[in-house]
Amino acid sequence: MRLLIEHATVWDGSGAAPFPGQVLIEGERIEAVAPAGQAVAAAEGAERIDAGGKFLMPGLVEGHAHLSFVDTPRGTALGELPPEDHALLTMDAARKLLGAGFTSACSAAAAKIRLDVAVRDAIERGHTDGPRLLTASPELTVTGGLGDGRRLHLHQDSFGVAVDGPDEVRRMARLCLREGCDTIKLNISGDYGTESALAETTVMTDAEVAAGVEAAHAIGRRVAAHARASDSVKRALRNGVDIIYHCDFADEEALDMLEAAKDRVFTGPAIGIVLARLESLRGDNSWQGQSFLERLRPLYEATCRTHNEMRKRGIRIVIGGDYGFAANPQGTNARDLEHFVAHLGFSPSEALQAATRTGGEIMKRGHELGQVRPGFLADLLLVDGDPLKDVRVLQDRKRLALIMKGGVRYQPCEGAPHVRRLH
Numbered sequence: 001m002r003l004l005i006e007h008a009t010v011w012d013g014s015g016a017a018p019f020p021g022q023v024l025i026e027g028e029r030i031e032a033v034a035p036a037g038q039a040v041a042a043a044e045g046a047e048r049i050d051a052g053g054k055f056l057m058p059g060l061v062e063g064h065a066h067l068s069f070v071d072t073p074r075g076t077a078l079g080e081l082p083p084e085d086h087a088l089l090t091m092d093a094a095r096k097l098l099g100a101g102f103t104s105a106c107s108a109a110a111a112k113i114r115l116d117v118a119v120r121d122a123i124e125r126g127h128t129d130g131p132r133l134l135t136a137s138p139e140l141t142v143t144g145g146l147g148d149g150r151r152l153h154l155h156q157d158s159f160g161v162a163v164d165g166p167d168e169v170r171r172m173a174r175l176c177l178r179e180g181c182d183t184i185k186l187n188i189s190g191d192y193g194t195e196s197a198l199a200e201t202t203v204m205t206d207a208e209v210a211a212g213v214e215a216a217h218a219i220g221r222r223v224a225a226h227a228r229a230s231d232s233v234k235r236a237l238r239n240g241v242d243i244i245y246h247c248d249f250a251d252e253e254a255l256d257m258l259e260a261a262k263d264r265v266f267t268g269p270a271i272g273i274v275l276a277r278l279e280s281l282r283g284d285n286s287w288q289g290q291s292f293l294e295r296l297r298p299l300y301e302a303t304c305r306t307h308n309e310m311r312k313r314g315i316r317i318v319i320g321g322d323y324g325f326a327a328n329p330q331g332t333n334a335r336d337l338e339h340f341v342a343h344l345g346f347s348p349s350e351a352l353q354a355a356t357r358t359g360g361e362i363m364k365r366g367h368e369l370g371q372v373r374p375g376f377l378a379d380l381l382l383v384d385g386d387p388l389k390d391v392r393v394l395q396d397r398k399r400l401a402l403i404m405k406g407g408v409r410y411q412p413c414e415g416a417p418h419v420r421r422l423h
């Protein structure tokens with residue numbers, strides 16, 4: 001298959017200004033990128049698409065995906081889903097994500113050990129449609145930490161697996177690695193919604209973090225951390241964690257350490273869920289609502305302060321806002337671009353680079369993913385609108401004229417949040 005997309009405004013993801021141009025695709029890769037009017041020798045005989053001035057850009061990368069978080073109001077509702085039903089819902093979320101223009105996703109945890117793995121394999125075998133997927137384990141957490149949904153005398157699960165002590169962490173990490181997880185997720189800090197371990201606390205010990213990292217790195221896989229407290233960020237860095245999400249309360253020392261490791265680590269604020277929760281609390285004058293707000297507001301302010309500073313220091317930040325809860329459902333992930341511009345000081349171009357070029361890097365494929373360049377994989381979006389003027393156009397699926405993954409063309413389905421493979 002050879003395809004020439006001509007008369008497009010090409011934005012290549014590097015941060016360079018867009019230009020009127022044309023892109024030749026051969027099979028699953030980009031063969032040539034040229035300014036408008038320049039002859040492209042290999043285009044002879046290729047099928048042509050007249051882009052009519054539309055905006056051609058790299059496909060989006062979700063950097064903090066939870067495909068198996070299926071829009072439930074509570075984490076414990078995930079524990080009530082049988083694996084078979086849960087797998088189908090996860091597959092559905094993958095189709096929604098591709099339909100929203102995301103051609104790649106780096107998982108930040110699955111709700112059950114094999115959910116990401118089964119869906120990744122189904123996508124790769126062509127049994128279903130979805131983004132390129134790097135899979136993750138459930139959230140390995142300590143007793144009482146984020147994702148430990150258990151209660152005494154009740155059988156109740158959530159999205160985490162509680163493990164205490166380095167031996168338990170090592171055993172569970174190795175089991176998840178054996179089952180095909182690309183990333184081990186460790187909840188080093190607490191969270192704002194957790195009863196005993198709050199966001200400012202660091203609950204996973206050094207020895208536990210080290211055990212998880214050692215198990216993953218031994219076979220060349222990665223570790224991602226949930227780390228809101230400043231000490232949890234430092235603990236992650238000292239032990240070689242590869243992806244450090246949130247970092248909200250990072251102090252000066254933690255920021256310096258992140259900066260020193262910026263060629264090695266990735267971060268992502270996951271601000272989408274925080275803003276969605278703040279929005280849902282508006283007008284809630286109940287005691288519970290008010291006390292939740294008292295926890296959330298300082299967290300929101302810390303996130304904005306920290307990620308503005310990290311952006312200035314050139315630390316790699318990816319988009320992805322914990323989509324997959326009732327307040328911020330799967331498929332609305334492009335809202336994160338708007339949040340980056342409105343709350344974290346990113347220009348539209350910087351936000352789009354976080355979602356494309358940096359996204360390709362967190363997928364471990366920065367040499368062939370996330371930019372419109374010759375030799376790169378043909379993961380592209382053709383947009384009816386200019387996201388550099390207003391990133392919100394990417395939230396409107398009707399404006400996604402074409403979604404391409406590896407040279408295969410998709411279009412959003414009419415009336416359903418999915419995609420249709422064109423051939």
Ligand SMILES: [Zn+2]
Nearest residue numbers: 064108270322
């Ligand atoms: Zn998350």
